[in-house]
Amino acid sequence: MATPLSADTLLNALRAEGVRIQEHPGWRTHNRNHKGAWGPVNGIVIHHTVSTGSASSVALCRDGYSELPGPLCHGVIDKAGIVHLIGHGRTNHAGLGDGDVLDAVAAETTLPAPRRNDTDGNAHFYGFECVNLGNGSDPWPDAQLDAIERASAALCRAHGWQAASVIGHKEWTGTKVDPRGFTMESMRARIKARLGGAPGSDAPSGGGTTTPPSPSAPRYQPFPGxxxxxxxxxxxxxxxxxxxxxxxxxxxxxxxxxxxxxxxxxxxxxxxxxxxxxxxxxxxxxxxxxxxxxxxxxxxx
The missing domain is CATH 1.10.101 (Muramoyl-pentapeptide Carboxypeptidase; domain 1)
Incomplete structure (x- = not known):
């Protein structure tokens, strides 16, 4: 249980973890705080968008739709591994879920299967929407999985949480199936490995010993325009x-x-x-x- 990070603190935490960020206009004050509480926060929920394309997915999550106004998350993680910051504060991402799951996340213990929808998740979780159709066959590029890992680890590190504080939407409520295409167990293993090293280190995907970047790491060609x-x-x-x-x-x-x-x-x-x-x-x-x-x-x- 913790006080939500300020916008500046969140941004600095992401940058320190090596997250590639795109800030969208007004993200610091774009929220649903007028509809309910924001905090105390207990963890992070990972979603998939059921959409394609970065620009259209960001627009969807930023603006929402008539039945569910935006923002629909705090950040959109695209397939290139860019985290698009679109909101800060209460967002319409988690919805109702199981209070027993919230208790387990807060205690960082084994998650029970969600059976009830009796607790407001929007008040207690950060949310990342990840661009993917969610059909089980749409690929999850390494750059995108790395960004999910880094962004989650950044917030965990800032709050003093462990990887158990990161859950999938389907682990919060039995009414959802996201994220689909990778397991949250494997993602938590990646986050755990990253948290075992220094911020921004090049942790090997899937867990293992974390090592800092090598001075002889390959150089990549900057975008020439x-x-x-x-x-x-x-x-x-x-x-x-x-x-x-x-x-x-x-x-x-x-x-x-x-x-x-x-x-x-x-x-x-x-x-x-x-x-x-x-x-x-x-x-x-x-x-x-x-x-x-x-x-x-x-x-x-």
Whole structure:
């Protein structure tokens, strides 16, 4: 049980854990505090959005809809591993759940199966919505799972909580199935491993010993800007990008990849954007910063 973090403290905790953040206008005061209590807080609830695409999912969670006004969480975690901050305070994310589960989270003990919906979870939990269709087959990229792990660990660290304070929505109420596609047991193991090391360390996914970043860790190519690609460059950056697209199973190449930007590069990159969950104009094959950062292109000088 704890007093909710201030917006500045929350932001600093996320940054210290190495979370990549996008702040959306007005997030610090966007909440449902006029509808009920916010705090004391006891833990964190992880959700999936049942949607695709970063921009549309963020808009949905920020604004909500007629039956459930936004914000629908504190942060949206997209497939590229960006945490979009959209609210601070009470948000419409957890709803009613089992008071026995809340007691177990507060005590950091084994969770009982949720049987009742008698307790207001919106007052007691931070919430992260993660972009995923929730159908069991929509992939969870490593960058997204890493961001869930880091964001959860950041709040746990700030409050002095352990990994047991992080639960899935389906563990709060029997009326929900999220998150679907990974187990909360595996995520809590990752969070536990991360909490065993220093903030921001490169903890191995799935648990194990936490080690700090190595000075010889690979360098990644910064996003060169949208105009770089529309100018049809001839650059080793394009070759390095192409090899990463091939490694991610997104190749549309018949030959190459090579240094000259081509239609095959664009089609391959579109497949990468689609793999991250983008659609429509967000998956047109022209690189943007979010998808580029997720691709982790080796530095090419």
């Amino acid at each position: 949208a105009g770089f690609f529309t100018a049809s460059p001839n650059s080793p950056i394009v070759t390095a990008m192409g090899h990463r697209l091939v490694a991610e199973g997104c190749s549309a190449y018949s030959v190459g990849p090579g240094p000259r930007w081509s239609e095959a590069d664009r089609r391959s990159y579109a497949r990468w954007q689609q793999k991250l969950g983008f659609s429509g104009s967000d998956a047109d094959g022209w690189p943007g910063r979010t998808s580029w950062d997720a691709l982790k292109v080796p530095h090419s000088g």
